[in-house]
Amino acid sequence: MTSMLTTPTRLRKSREASETRFKWFGRGAIALSLAFLVFMVGSIILQGKGALTTSEIAVTVDLSADNIDPNDIEATSFDSLMKKSLRETFPEVTSRGDKRKLYGLLSVDLGFELRDQIIADPSLLGGPQKLWFTASDDADLVLSGTVDRNLDEENRRMSDLEISWLETLEQSDSTNREFNTKFFTNGDSREPELAGILSALMGSILTLSVCFFVSFPIAILAAIYLEEFAPKNRLSQFIEVNINNLAAVPSIVFGLLGLAMLLNTFGLPRSTPLVGGLVLSLMTLPTIIIAARASLRAVPPSIREAALGMGASPVQATFHHVAPLALPGILTGTIVGMAQALGETAPLLMIGMVAFIADVPSSIVEPAAALPVQIFLWADASERAFVEKTSAAIIVLLVFLVLMNLMAIYLRKKFEKRF
């Protein structure tokens, strides 16, 4: 016998079926979005990890006084000394074209690298020394195995001859792979093996600093005034609607505004973090204002009443009690806005931050690149080796973003108070 509580009615069955269905749809949605995320991050890491290591080739260089005058090191032609040493390593190479290919195994910077090593350690002078040099991007791709050596010769940039040289070097233990410090200490370069992320990273940091110091105070003051002090009338409603609209304006429009106003009218220096930061702060302002107003609104009115009832003035009530309670939310909103600004490319293109900048900027009025623009530039470059540089730059950008979000979580936990 079934009791009235256990009878499986039709209604009960359909109700239970719909609950199960919803549960599985929800799980499916989460699984799908996680899969996309894993696929995206995974493919970027797989592609980018190659750029974190670089190949080196050892060449024996005769540093005796015949080649280098110990009293006047700078007078040496390091480039021709390097070329000579390479020719001596492979004496069978005679034709002009082959020689050029041979030099191409090493980075074009080879002369400078030799000079830097000698200046760093003058005791090398006096005799033949086996020294390490950065391999060129094409040699690196072969040595790292990114390019298949068994591919048809016409489908790869390195000829069979060049590969045979590399193999000779490998057999004599004259090749090596090590962590690519250049990627983190150099600026951009036309040569992939020398190109680094530092100038873009510094550019982004400087741009974001300008953006933060401009938008944060303005946005906080605007939000506090609008939320706590402004009379609620047509005008304040109109302003509110417009702030919400501003948050939805495409970023390239802000770029055009920056180009027209900041560069053309006010004559600020182009391609600089100053202008980039100002343009990005136009974009972040509405985001921070909206987030700050939402978290101010979430502070219970009883706190305001308590403070005002104690005889605190409205400004005291706001700054002693309401704003501190809203602070975690405000900070989270700010960092979300900053993270958006960090990834923004379009407005920076408009104000000239897309220029090729090899120097690391040290102030906000020097030309600089920015991380997303650097990614855009490398993705557009023709050399095969820039593919993995692009992914590596994306990894740097993502690490930066994760750090910012961790900071948001930390600040939230630190300032959060129960009420």
Added chain:
Amino acid sequence: MNNIVTEMSGAASVQNKPAVNKAPIFTAKNVDVYYGAKQALDKINLDIPRNKVTSLIGPSGCGKSTFLRCLNRMNDLVDICRVEGDIQLEGQDIYAPEVDVVALRQHVGMVFQKPNPFPKSIYDNIAYGPRIHGLTSSKSELDDIVEWSLQRAGLWKEVSDRLQEPGTGLSGGQQQRLCIARAIAVRPEVILMDEPCSALDPIATATIEELIDELREKFTIVIVTHSMQQAARVSQRTAFFHLGNLVETGATKTLFTSPEDERTQNYITGRIG
């Protein structure tokens, strides 16, 4: 002044020490309050006697809380609220344009329906008022005020060893006593209480009621309450509000035993409410 004398005559028998100032601390004359176009209070004339507990009773929406909030101008916070008429504190019009609302609220403190301690330490909750009003010049003076206030609020024994813990960690009744301690820390003349016990259990309520009775020595108390028993227990004078009108006011005992108005009669016997 005749008006005041007649108002006071009922209460005069309770206290007739010669030193006591018998003039009412608050006098309200023809007070109208509007929320937008809606009239919430109509021609209220009420005096609040000094060092007594006056309770404002009446059914929900009768305007008793609105009247209470006129006394320290908390209604200013409501944009659409408009107050007309004359409310005087110690003979001074509190709605005069030159009045400093901050000073007014220092002299007329308030305790709210829901305990609302600041999310700060117990010490800072109480020290906040004296600090912003510049009442102390040294840390030890401030410590004394905190201790005095907590003792007056009957909370000192319970919290003296954890003054640095958050005020929000106390129980509901303790939080409400903390709010009372916070209110008296700036030495107001009047304390307004807006249904201070409605969120509390009977034991916490009894503690607060005892406290109100003790505080009467130093402060004038105006309390809004839904509970007629509470009004009868704690107050010396009672005012009955109905639909925005002040129906009847008098000594609490008289009002509850022999009300003059039929509406009062109906309310206290439970026929309207």
